[in-house]
Amino acid sequence: MAVTTGELVLLAASLVALGLALFIVFHAYRGARRNDSQRMFALATGLCLLTVVPTALSVAVTALGPAVGVGSDGRTLYLPLSQRLFEIAGLVTLLYSLLLSPGR
Amino acid sequence: MDVSVHSETAGCHKRQRGVGTTGAVAVSDDRDVAEVLALLDDEYARAILRQTSGEALSASEISDACGMSVSTVYRRADRLVDCGLLVERTVATPDGNHYSTYESRVEELTVSISTDSVDVRVTERPVGDLGDRFTDLWEGL
Numbered sequence A: 001m002a003v004t005t006g007e008l009v010l011l012a013a014s015l016v017a018l019g020l021a022l023f024i025v026f027h028a029y030r031g032a033r034r035n036d037s038q039r040m041f042a043l044a045t046g047l048c049l050l051t052v053v054p055t056a057l058s059v060a061v062t063a064l065g066p067a068v069g070v071g072s073d074g075r076t077l078y079l080p081l082s083q084r085l086f087e088i089a090g091l092v093t094l095l096y097s098l099l100l101s102p103g104r
Numbered sequence B: 001m002d003v004s005v006h007s008e009t010a011g012c013h014k015r016q017r018g019v020g021t022t023g024a025v026a027v028s029d030d031r032d033v034a035e036v037l038a039l040l041d042d043e044y045a046r047a048i049l050r051q052t053s054g055e056a057l058s059a060s061e062i063s064d065a066c067g068m069s070v071s072t073v074y075r076r077a078d079r080l081v082d083c084g085l086l087v088e089r090t091v092a093t094p095d096g097n098h099y100s101t102y103e104s105r106v107e108e109l110t111v112s113i114s115t116d117s118v119d120v121r122v123t124e125r126p127v128g129d130l131g132d133r134f135t136d137l138w139e140g141l
Helices: A005-035 A038-068 A072-099 B030-041 B043-051 B059-066 B070-082 B130-139
Strands: B002-005 B023-027 B086-092 B098-104 B106-113 B118-124
Touching: A005 A038, A005 B130, A038 A072, A038 B130, B023 B030, B030 B043, B030 B070, B030 B106, B030 B118, B043 B059, B043 B070, B043 B098, B059 B070, B059 B098, B070 B086, B070 B098
Parallel strands: none
Antiparallel strands: B002 B086, B023 B118, B086 B098, B106 B118
């Protein structure tokens, strides 16, 4: 299968986004551990669901999809659907973090 | 390695925000202004601030780098921490002991004089762990 320049640029951009997201989530998680903060733990989880998981899914499907036989339904319906669901879960987790009383 | 942040400031003035935040802090109490100026006049205190700008060092590292005794470092560092010019952190070692590291908070220090008062304003640099600053930011919401 021929890989177009556009697909390579998309993959590169996704990997950059993934790296930045992992960096931020990692520091949120470290902050949660060091300060024993439930709110920060929820923030780290929410950011992970919101940023890392959807990007990782799209990279995985783009890179491995053809090899494991993901059909066009998978790419145009199931992939975006699962991404949205993870994003909803992430946003709910962020909301939970905001609603937790400070200092917990 | 486990690092925890000490609550700073007992003496000089009350800081309202967490350890990791940055900004400007005004020192207006006469006694505190005198203490800050006295510390700046002290060559050992200045050496500690210079050496720990941008890098957290232990008392023995400061002692080696500045050529002063460890007890001098502790005496000056305690006063600097009380004034909020220095941040102290406790680092736990795997064998169950712990030691302190020190890092300068001072980016810039302004003295303003009017007929009413002598004020010192400290512009603080961001110090400390990114995770701690992130926590302060989020918990401060």
